[in-house]
Amino acid sequence: MRTLRFIRLRRRPGLRGCLAVLTLLPLLLLGGGCGKDFQRVRIGSHDFTEQKILAEMMALLAENAGVRVERAIPYGDNRKSLEAIQRGVIDAYPEYDGTLLSMSGAPRVVDTRLATEETREQMAPLGLAWLEPFGLENGFAVAIRRSTAIRRDIQTLSELAAADQPISFAVDAGYLERPVDGLYALARRYGLNLGETKIFPIGDRNGIYNALAEQQVDAAEAFLTDARLDDYGITPLADDLGFYPIYRPAPLVRQAVLDQHPKLAAAWNKLAGRISTDDMRRLNARVDRKGEDYRDVARGHLEKLGLLPQAPAAEEPRGSVTLAVTPISDLGYLPIRAAEAIREVMPARRLLVQQTDLPAVAVRDGEARFGLVGAEEVYQIGPEGGITPAQQIEAVGAVGSRLAHVIARAEDANPRAWRRVGVGVEGSSSWNLAWLILNTAGLLDQVELAPIHNPLTARLQLTDGDVDALIFMIEQGHAGVVKLLDDPDLVLVPLDAFGGTSPALRYPFLRAARISANTYPRQPKALDTVSAQMVLVSRVPEQQDLLGESGPGFVPGVFTRLPQRLPFDTAARLAQALDTPESVDPLLPASPGLKPDTPPTKQRFTADVLSALLNGLAVAFLVAMVILYFQPLPAVPALRVGDVPPEE
Numbered sequence: 001m002r003t004l005r006f007i008r009l010r011r012r013p014g015l016r017g018c019l020a021v022l023t024l025l026p027l028l029l030l031g032g033g034c035g036k037d038f039q040r041v042r043i044g045s046h047d048f049t050e051q052k053i054l055a056e057m058m059a060l061l062a063e064n065a066g067v068r069v070e071r072a073i074p075y076g077d078n079r080k081s082l083e084a085i086q087r088g089v090i091d092a093y094p095e096y097d098g099t100l101l102s103m104s105g106a107p108r109v110v111d112t113r114l115a116t117e118e119t120r121e122q123m124a125p126l127g128l129a130w131l132e133p134f135g136l137e138n139g140f141a142v143a144i145r146r147s148t149a150i151r152r153d154i155q156t157l158s159e160l161a162a163a164d165q166p167i168s169f170a171v172d173a174g175y176l177e178r179p180v181d182g183l184y185a186l187a188r189r190y191g192l193n194l195g196e197t198k199i200f201p202i203g204d205r206n207g208i209y210n211a212l213a214e215q216q217v218d219a220a221e222a223f224l225t226d227a228r229l230d231d232y233g234i235t236p237l238a239d240d241l242g243f244y245p246i247y248r249p250a251p252l253v254r255q256a257v258l259d260q261h262p263k264l265a266a267a268w269n270k271l272a273g274r275i276s277t278d279d280m281r282r283l284n285a286r287v288d289r290k291g292e293d294y295r296d297v298a299r300g301h302l303e304k305l306g307l308l309p310q311a312p313a314a315e316e317p318r319g320s321v322t323l324a325v326t327p328i329s330d331l332g333y334l335p336i337r338a339a340e341a342i343r344e345v346m347p348a349r350r351l352l353v354q355q356t357d358l359p360a361v362a363v364r365d366g367e368a369r370f371g372l373v374g375a376e377e378v379y380q381i382g383p384e385g386g387i388t389p390a391q392q393i394e395a396v397g398a399v400g401s402r403l404a405h406v407i408a409r410a411e412d413a414n415p416r417a418w419r420r421v422g423v424g425v426e427g428s429s430s431w432n433l434a435w436l437i438l439n440t441a442g443l444l445d446q447v448e449l450a451p452i453h454n455p456l457t458a459r460l461q462l463t464d465g466d467v468d469a470l471i472f473m474i475e476q477g478h479a480g481v482v483k484l485l486d487d488p489d490l491v492l493v494p495l496d497a498f499g500g501t502s503p504a505l506r507y508p509f510l511r512a513a514r515i516s517a518n519t520y521p522r523q524p525k526a527l528d529t530v531s532a533q534m535v536l537v538s539r540v541p542e543q544q545d546l547l548g549e550s551g552p553g554f555v556p557g558v559f560t561r562l563p564q565r566l567p568f569d570t571a572a573r574l575a576q577a578l579d580t581p582e583s584v585d586p587l588l589p590a591s592p593g594l595k596p597d598t599p600p601t602k603q604r605f606t607a608d609v610l611s612a613l614l615n616g617l618a619v620a621f622l623v624a625m626v627i628l629y630f631q632p633l634p635a636v637p638a639l640r641v642g643d644v645p646p647e648e
Contacts, residue, residue, distance in 0.1 A: 046075070049284050052073050055093060061267045065267040075093065091257045092253035095252040100119050115245070128254060134271050136277045140223065141239070142219050142222065149235050163193070165195075170219075172201065172202045319348065323335070326359060327355045337578060337580075338370070359371035372534060375532040376436065378390050390589075396535075396537065403529050404437070405472045408462075409490060412468055415497055418468035421448070421450065421469050431451070433473045434449055440503040502528075511531045514529065538563070540565055
């Protein structure tokens, strides 16, 4: 008979063991970092979109060359970054030759070859190398509203300086600090009479453009690669005195790092001359306008250039939220305001902007969480011509307003002679608007509504005579309409040309309005039209959708994937983030969270008897499973020390 014995051995560490551990501890902590192959290259950037994209491209190319990278994206402004790279806090970041030359006190250089030589000569004593430029040119510019440029005939900075009143500016803090090419140096060169200056944090490009678009200032600091120059309906002024030097970005890197990692220079020089100014504007737009992640944009462009292997297509990221807008609205300012509010209220969500002809339908069908729609889209036109509010959507905040624009050839501006009018697809904003205008004027029987699926072809169809007019509901001063009306053969048609009563009297969600004089080329007088409020809408579930206010609904065997009703407190915060003085039009369906007398945090869910029964059964099933899980197992005799198992 054998006895099982369990013995626990203990050994106290002696002095020799302790010394061995202490000797190895630094090596363990360093993780072999003494070898240069294991040292990481720290890559930084300034805090705006273009810099982040370029810095991420540098990081990806370095990693592809076998160099370990640590990202400091973003790091700081020009001065902080230049100081950090000299101290070795960061090893490389994208910088502009014009910036480096101005900060070193060098005279203005406009020749690209001389700029490269001078920049490298200035950086070499600092132990820094400025590699080959990426190709794009991103100089500073001064921008004003396009309507102001047209009304006051301003195209150059000298013409702006000739104004008989102080000029207010929107700039970031870094632009004020620049002694050679900053705001005050610009004012001295052109003799600008500076008025109030609104100062924004470095990198807050949206704040600067918002101030200009909302007429808080007369002019604003801009970059030539800003995608929002067109989006906001503003225009850069010509630098007719040649004040600004060239600004070409390239990798600025510590020479010691290049010596340690010979592959780096070759990896980064692969981008030399490969990114044009137009390319950069489009890349910036994908981040700033469409909500894409700058890291995905950087990788995608490198793959397109053949500098990185093609990665498999990724699925739509979890935790994303979609905003549906119409293609023509996407060229305006209101989608930007809506996107900014969503990002502010839902910072943990990744915003995806989706273009669709029918954003209200996309929200109702669960294809988008939010939609940017006008009042004319909230109401549906029935087969008999009746007007009914759309179902399953509600406004969660007012974004702004749009005006009806009717555009025709100058020699054919009489609506009574029209036979075909170009609009969007049936049910879209422009289709509904045209139907309402023509129905009020009694012209529905003689005029055909011709859907134009691509707004870019609308001008061609109008000038070729395929349609007699175009009807859009769009922001006043919209950049796309300004470009369309640059054609001297095209004009705006006032609604009183249709004769009869105003559509606003028949359809109260439309309001009588006027397009301000000189908003568009060759438009010296204000024109009568109608306006409609633009709102951010979300889905309202049907009565049979379970857990109707939030969360997934349970049906036999599955949980529904359709977005449920936006919580009332979230709707209230979105309305506040939109920062619009007006509240939602009382004729439009609105979230109860927008009513001040509704406690936003106390919500009820609605469910019918069957859904309540199913939910009850589901909860009971889960409780039963939990009870069974924690039920103790049958007792089993334990094996004790000294026990001998029975011999077979």
